Amino acid sequence: MPSAAARPWRARWRIEASPVQVLAALLVLAFLLAFLVVPVGRVFVVAFTGAEGGFTLVHFGDFFRTSLFIESFWNSLYVAAMSVVVASLIAVPLAVILARHRFPGAALITTLGVLPLVMPPFVGAVAMQLVFGRNGTVNLLLMDWFGFRIPLMEGLNGVIFVQALHYFPFILMNLTASLSNIDVAMEEAGQNLGAKGFTLLRTIVLPLALPGYLAGASLVFVKVFDDLATPLLLNVTNMLAPQAYLRVTSVGLGDPMGYVISVILVVVSVIAMAGAALILRGRDFATQQRGGGGLARRPLSPLGKALAWSFVIPVLLLVLAPHVGILLLSLATVWSFSPLPDGFTLAHYATVLRETPQFLTNTLLYCGLAGAIDVVIGVVIAWLVLRTKLPGRKLLDLMAMSALAVPGLVLGIGILRTYFDVKMPDGASLATSWIMLTIVYAVRRLPYALRAATAALQQVHRSLEEAAENLGAGKTTTLTRIVVPLMAGGLAAAFVTSFATAAVELSATLVLATRDVDAPLSYGIYVFMQSAAGRGPGAALGVIAVLTVAVCTYAAHRIAERERSRRMREGRATA
Structure with a gap:
């Protein structure tokens, strides 16, 4: 039988969390480590590693x-x-x-x-x-x-x-x-x-x-x-x-x-x-x-x-x-060399829609998936931080928010260095695949979705969850059937924000996108703008990108306004 002195020591180290909470935290941690911490850490390691493999400041000396x-x-x-x-x-x-x-x-x-x-x-x-x-x-x-x-x-x-x-x-x-x-x-x-x-x-x-x-x-x-x-x-x-x-x-x-x-x-x-x-x-x-x-x-x-x-x-x-x-x-x-264009045409729009439709479809696919990933991870982290006593939960929040301080270029370089030798089934590098591009978009925009999810969850009163649990619902059921639906307005705004900002990401895209067939709008705009002949089609893609972001921004505003109006009506009804 354990001694009296040993019991408090063990109590301090007991994890007050369910297996589902631990598993969710481990999955989020694995994602952040694999696609944020390790790639950025790899950049730092290479910068401070000498030709013989040891620590060095020689490269920084060469820089200065x-x-x-x-x-x-x-x-x-x-x-x-x-x-x-x-x-x-x-x-x-x-x-x-x-x-x-x-x-x-x-x-x-x-x-x-x-x-x-x-x-x-x-x-x-x-x-x-x-x-x-x-x-x-x-x-x-x-x-x-x-x-x-x-x-x-x-x-x-x-x-x-x-x-x-x-x-x-x-x-x-x-x-x-x-x-x-x-x-x-x-x-x-x-x-x-x-x-x-x-x-x-x-x-x-x-x-x-x-x-x-x-x-x-x-x-x-x-x-x-x-x-x-x-x-x-x-x-x-x-x-x-x-x-x-x-x-x-x-x-x-x-x-x-x-x-x-x-x-x-x-x-x-x-x-x-x-x-x-x-x-x-x-x-x-x-x-x-x-x-x-x-x-x-x-x-x-x-x-x-x-x-x-x-x-x-x-x-x-x-x-x-x-x-x-x-x-x-x-x-x-x-x-060219005139205050206004010599004439007007819709041919540039026809060109990009006919010859490069993948730029738009790829953007919708990649940014849509990235937004969905951000919403799921944002909800999980917000739930772990605000609704559990899992040790280290605030570290997950800090790790996710640290993406704000990491430039897209740096993350892209770190992803290349870490996953360039990992091959896809078709022999292509994982680092330059559309899957990795989607993941990078998600990592870069995760802080926005996380803050929105945290704000939405803070507005869901604990008594609603307690009522569901008193009726026999488990914590996972309560989260998926009660909490998430009540957060729907905030999560929709988070998804739209992630989607819109990812749609114009170029720094990481330039590093990771290697084939036109896998490239999004931002890459297409950049490539077209490299030549005088491509400026018209590039501008057409630019207008499409602006309209895409504008529509998403308007949708986010409308969703936020609708959610605010709903809360005001509920508040007046309660009063």
Whole structure:
């Protein structure tokens, strides 16, 4: 018989979970290890492994002794930082106008403000060249009328311009939400102390909204720093992500420099996100809402309206420029060295639908499967974290969320290194198969589905599960018959979000897709855009991609609104 001292020790180590819970956790853990942790870990191992097999820093020494890599590193930092600056110059005034003033057309501005996110940045890069490039519409008109050009799309400036215009909605959405949540009493206190106008904004309002701004700014920095497709399409290769891609695809998987650059990409991304958290550490931004307060929204004076519109209209024109440009290119017979196309045709759409229909069907298949995988894994992890006492459950959540810090390029390189020698039944590599491409899409988008599943499960009261269990239902039956149906709205939105964002994934796609027959839309757009003759069909594919993402985004919004309305009706009925 065990001693009294031994029993508490064993009790501490007893697993308070059913076999089904343990099995579910092990399956999720195996998936994350196989397709996230091990591939990314393999990248780190290769980067720190010498020719003789031991630990070394020689490869990093070679990196910092090579002028091209040093230039690429500083260029990437410069482009990411300047993209944040330019995006802030657009987003901050818009957020202040929307949050602080009763502005006519505010709903339209809010809608158009997030429109850039519907278009993939690499598609927008092509469109922006046509509109703002050296021989684009704007510069041709400026040259004819005033005799000068604006070098907006030349070199690194082009990358900054495209990226800032594409990602500024991240700052806009986060900052608008933060500004709207500031207690009006804080503003009134500042006014009572004599602060007015810009002084009040600079000393009271914007500092209190700093968490929202930093959340958006850090996300913009990471997205731009890790982006591969936009620099490649603009023919800018002296940046880190393009250099890593070129080393792996041209020199080969055995070249350690691609892995060294990948490690640097991951480390800088983590530092950027951690840095935003450190800036806020130890500072109190909480306010006490009085009566559901928030910043007082006041009407604008006639002069204020004129100044606001003088800023808003150019911004909205910039927002719409890529969409108009890619649509015109998709319909153009010829568009070169002229402000507008010479003529219009639907032949490009006929070409892509007739000759390359697999790009669309593959996208629907891969992204649909990836979304389904994300929903299933997201539900399982959320259930384990919120509804069980399984040891290590929070580690699963952390592992899944860590995919946010892993660029698609790095994950793609790690998958190639790990599974390139694993063969499919037809002799092809598993790493470059459509199955692996689908899995990579799922891994990259898993954090979005997980957060949506967690939020949906938190809104399902435990009493409903307890009632089912009291009637004899097991935990698995309760999950599948009670909990999941009640989470349906949130899970549908999670599926649509995963699908839409996976549909425009290009970094990992370029690394893993090797055959046109297995390639999705994003790969087709990139391949077509490599030649002048293919720009029309590539633009047609771009319009199809934009419409696909737009429809999915709208569907997610409608599902979320329907779910919110349902909860409000249930709440009123309960009251």
